[in-house]
Amino acid sequence: xxxxxxxxxxxxxxxxxxxxxxxxxxxxxxxxxxxxxxxxxxxxxxxxxxxxxxxxxxxxxxxxxxxxxxxxxxxxxxxxxxxxxxxxxxxxxxxxxxxxxxxxxxxxxxxxxxxxxxxxxxxxxxxxxxxxxxxxxxxxxxxxxxxxxxxxxxxxxxxxxxxxxxxxxxxxxxxxxxxxxx
Numbered sequence: 001x002x003x004x005x006x007x008x009x010x011x012x013x014x015x016x017x018x019x020x021x022x023x024x025x026x027x028x029x030x031x032x033x034x035x036x037x038x039x040x041x042x043x044x045x046x047x048x049x050x051x052x053x054x055x056x057x058x059x060x061x062x063x064x065x066x067x068x069x070x071x072x073x074x075x076x077x078x079x080x081x082x083x084x085x086x087x088x089x090x091x092x093x094x095x096x097x098x099x100x101x102x103x104x105x106x107x108x109x110x111x112x113x114x115x116x117x118x119x120x121x122x123x124x125x126x127x128x129x130x131x132x133x134x135x136x137x138x139x140x141x142x143x144x145x146x147x148x149x150x151x152x153x154x155x156x157x158x159x160x161x162x163x164x165x166x167x168x169x170x171x172x173x174x175x176x177x178x179x180x181x182x
Contacts, residue, residue: 008048011041011043012109014040015106016107018033018040019100019106021037022099055120058140120132121156136152
């Protein structure tokens with residue numbers, strides 16, 4: 001079982017592969033496959049990052065960091081559109097330049113993913129409580145993490161005590177939440 005960090009790296013690698021296919025595309029099939037890989041990379045990357053931020057951030061900063069992630073995503077989309085606008089005039093290779101420029105953030109995010117530590121929650125969920133505690137001490141910058149660490153252990157044990165969580169979500173009492181989530 002792998003953690004949040006692995007999901008982030010896999011998403012970025014998929015994005016990088018899609019970007020490479022799109023830039024080198026000589027037939028429509030390469031372009032389509034590249035776009036699919038880009039979509040998988042974006043989806044794969046955008047799901048674990050907010051979770052990672054929430055698990056790593058101190059409680060008083062979690063909301064702000066997740067909002068900052070959304071702002072950064074929006075600014076990235078805006079910047080990409082500005083690059084697209086600027087490269088459209090370079091006929092016939094402007095589209096390749098536009099797609100190729102996506103390699104810059106893709107490479108930076110992939111390299112950054114390798115530098116990230118795994119989250120304490122993820123380590124605890126996988127049975128590595130001591131590693132989880134060490135990471136928690138490192139990211140908090142203090143040895144005074146007993147209460148927070150115990151909360152994480154308790155939450156993990158409670159989550160593991162739930163039998164058949166996917167069957168439970170389909171029960172009638174949980175349908176309103178399920179409908180809202182969909």
